[in-house]
Amino acid sequence: xxxxxxxxxxxxxxxxxxxxxxxxxxxxxxxxxxxxxxxxxxxxxxxxxxxxxxxxxxxxxxxxxxxxxxxxxxxxxxxxxxxxxxxxxxxxxxxxxxxxxxxxxxxxxxxxxxxxxxxxxxxxxxxxxxxxxxxxxxxxxxxxxxxxxxxxxxxxxxxxxxxxxxxxxxxxxxxxxxxxxxxxxxxxxxxxxxxxxxxxxxxxxxxxxxxxxxxxxxxxxxxxxxxxxxxxxxxxxxxxxxxxxxxxxxxxxxxxxxxxxxxxxxxxxxxxxxxxxxxxxxxxxxxxxxxxxxxxxxxxxxxxxxxxxxxxxxxxxxxxxxxxxxxxx
Ligand SMILES: NC(=O)C1=CN([C@@H]2O[C@H](COP(=O)(O)OP(=O)(O)OC[C@H]3O[C@@H](n4cnc5c(N)ncnc54)[C@H](O)[C@@H]3O)[C@@H](O)[C@H]2O)C=CC1
Ligand SMILES: O=C([O-])CC(=O)C(=O)O
Numbered sequence: 323x324x325x326x327x328x329x330x331x332x333x334x335x336x337x338x339x340x341x342x343x344x345x346x347x348x349x350x351x352x353x354x355x356x357x358x359x360x361x362x363x364x365x366x367x368x369x370x371x372x373x374x375x376x377x378x379x380x381x382x383x384x385x386x387x388x389x390x391x392x393x394x395x396x397x398x399x400x401x402x403x404x405x406x407x408x409x410x411x412x413x414x415x416x417x418x419x420x421x422x423x424x425x426x427x428x429x430x431x432x433x434x435x436x437x438x439x440x441x442x443x444x445x446x447x448x449x450x451x452x453x454x455x456x457x458x459x460x461x462x463x464x465x466x467x468x469x470x471x472x473x474x475x476x477x478x479x480x481x482x483x484x485x486x487x488x489x490x491x492x493x494x495x496x497x498x499x500x501x502x503x504x505x506x507x508x509x510x511x512x513x514x515x516x517x518x519x520x521x522x523x524x525x526x527x528x529x530x531x532x533x534x535x536x537x538x539x540x541x542x543x544x545x546x547x548x549x550x551x552x553x554x555x556x557x558x559x560x561x562x563x564x565x566x567x568x569x570x571x572x573x574x575x576x577x578x579x580x581x582x583x584x585x586x587x588x589x590x591x592x593x594x595x596x597x598x599x600x601x602x603x604x605x606x607x608x609x610x611x612x613x614x615x616x617x618x619x620x621x622x623x624x625x626x627x628x629x630x631x632x633x634x635x636x637x638x639x640x641x642x643x644x645x646x647x648x649x650x651x
Pocket of ligand 1: 336
């Protein structure tokens with residue numbers, strides 16, 4: 323049985339995610355942490371008649387206690403976007419939140435698998451890696467930036483234009499998690515998609531900017547929370563399933579390519595050379611990243627171009643994340 327901590331559990335994502343995790347019968351302990359409002363959220367969820375115990379921890383002084391004996395740490399703490407902002411505009415505030423939380427993870431549950439939801443994911447994941455390295459507990463196989471929502475959107479948006487398509491269609495999405503760093507590889511879909519060039523271009527754009535649709539529709543009240551909670555709960559379910567079976571279970575995630583140097587070689591040969599982090603389809607396992615799932619076949623010209631554009635933008639984000647930690651240490 324698995325012990326899971328949610329840091330930022332009283333927020334828009336945190337509440338819905340905690341609810342969905344309470345429904346996961348493989349979880350035995352849910353440790354819900356926030357700096358506000360968590361007693362009410364946790365008490366409410368704790369009445370649901372599934373077997374897991376729900377504990378709450380409020381305020382920084384209780385963070386260490388929340389993290390004792392935790393197997394998986396999920397981090398949705400941080401501010402969301404408002405209309406007119408990009409995810410990168412969240413950097414200043416969210417970088418310091420991630421720093422504080424990941425330092426506590428390093429000190430209290432250094433072997434835990436860590437899944438970072440807080441934006442900008444393209445920066446927060448490299449920041450987390452640097453902090454873990456500085457504390458001497460970094461294992462590249464243990465760290466994930468959660469990009470599941472991009473794959474969830476891809477599968478749903480295809481059905482919006484092909485109503486007969488099953489929403490379980492598999493579409494690898496690589497790169498990062500913002501705008502043009504999100505690269506859906508429609509030509510690798512299983513089953514194959516039958517789309518014209520114009521449809522492909524529109525669909526790619528919609529997947530890349532799906533987050534903006536929600537930010538606009540919420541008009542100042544934040545960004546995606548419910549679909550994000552679903553996506554993160556799916557990621558956790560897949561992760562735990564991979565602990566319990568020998569099946570090949572794949573989810574996309576932004577990972578340190580050092581986690582699987584052999585798999586990374588293919589990704590780098592597609593135009594992501596020189597990059598430390600990239601979102602890739604990951605075969606999950608008890609150790610976290612078991613391996614990178616290799617792409618079978620060649621990307622289209624548009625996809626190759628997309629990977630190159632993503633790689634250039636990601637390089638800047640990764641470097642900024644790394645220098646943030648160096649400057650603030
Ligand atoms: N990876 C992805 O695909 C997605 C990421 N996000 C990101 O997730 C983050 C959270 O979004 P929402 O839940 O909508 O925001 P929210 O504002 O509703 O909730 C954030 C929660 O974090 C808590 N928090 C703030 N500082 C904290 C600290 N130092 N320690 C612990 N908790 C702290 C707040 O008290 C609040 O409860 C945002 O950065 C957002 O951009 C959102 C959607 C998708
Ligand atoms: O758009 C945002 O700011 C939130 C997010 O990452 C998403 O919905 O994919």
